[in-house]
Amino acid sequence: MIAISVDSPAESEKLRQSQGYRLPILSDAKDDVIRRWDLVHPHGGVDGADIARPAEFLIDASGKVRWVNLTDDIVVRARPEEVLAVFDAMNGRAPTGK
């Protein structure tokens, strides 16, 4: 699992520490990747900055996209069970829910 946002590395590290997250958080401060993946939310940030819209992608070992979640509401995110089921299917396992 990796997370990406426009926050600087320092801001993301602060978030990881304060919430006890272990997943890596990547910094896309200039929206380069966000733009290339067409995930920009223009002026969606608190001070009018361009940020990423919420989106989740599951990519397999060959680089192919296997699952995409683009919600139409900022508060709705994928539930862990959904993602685990897709992940298990992708790796040829019966769903374990772990």
Place this chain on the structure above:
Amino acid sequence: MKRSWNWPVWVGFLLVLAGLVSYPLFFARFPVTRDFPWANLAMMALGLVLLGVGIARAFRQPDAYRGKVFGSILGVAGIGVAAFACYGFLVLARQLPGSHGAPRVGEIAPDFTLPDSKNVPVNLSGLESSPFAPNGEISTAMSAPQTAGVLLIFYRGYW
């Protein structure tokens, strides 16, 4: 005759306020109440009903119930708070771009390299077949094909 302070007006207004504030403070933690704010909408609706009951009593029985003035003010304020909350939950939160150009299922994900929170560059295609060590650092020494793959989560930031 002593006039009642007309509790439905006060409780109703507080309930509307609580309906707004309790979303970020409490209900947003649980997907069932976060995905659609039915608990908050219910609290605000109940609050508005109580406000209505209290204001009606104040106007119809002014000898028994206070509240023509404060009731009217809190009533308008309550409607304002509820309208603002509905606008935020149901309109603003859903104003997302279409993102039609985003990578689709079956396409190859565009590769990239970005710094992680410790300023170490991370490359997507390097990760796709190497899982992470439990402490969150990228581990290319382990190879466990049964668990390869990357879940990429783009989020708004500013937390």
